Amino acid sequence: MKKATTSMTRRSVLSALGLGALVAGCASNTPSAYYSLTAADLSGAAGRSSRVQVLVAPPRALKALDTSYIAVVDQGPVYSYFPKSAWADTLPNVVQAKLQETLQNTGRLRGVGLPGDGLLIDYQLQTEIRAFELQVGGANRGVVEISARIVNDRNGRTVATKVFRASTPAGSASVDKAVEAMNASADRVFAEMAAWTIQNV
Secondary structure, three states: OOOOOOOOOHHHHHHHHOOOOOOOOOHHHOOOEEEOOOOOOOOOOOOOOOOOEEEEOOOEEOOOOOOOEEEEEEOOOEEEEEEEEEEOOOHHHHHHHHHHHHHHHHOOOOEEEOOOOOOOOOEEEEEEEEEEEEEOOOOOEEEEEEEEEEEEOOOOOEEEEEEEEEEEEOOOOOHHHHHHHHHHHHHHHHHHHHHHHHHHO
């Protein structure tokens, strides 16, 4: 895959990537590389501890992001995907697992679990993935935007809501650099969301 230069137009970037509509089920689109995300390491973070247990609910997302394909977004927005590359699971599942791991890394909660883990839940962390992509309109940037809501599991009341967003320069439009930039943005979003969650439960 050719790397995009800063002088490329959005059209030439997409052309260089070979991006376009993916045809489900075609052998030619079988991923040869799978990517995941790192969880933010907050083990040394300061803050109070809480005796509550938090459920990380499955994130919601538009169909364009509710997939294992790695998204590239042009103005519009118009969604395309990196060929021969994919997330290790569907994007919502990857985000959910890394959010759980980040909250566990804080060491500030009595328990953090996923549906079916059998925890006696006090609060739910409900999220919606609004952006998780390489944006190629102008400079190439890995953009992550997630809206979050904390819900008291005992009475169903919303405790707090907030939108978290981060953007990181990708340097080029290669899938490695794109994932690296998205991972850096996700790291900041997960860290901020974990700190915010602990403050509100």
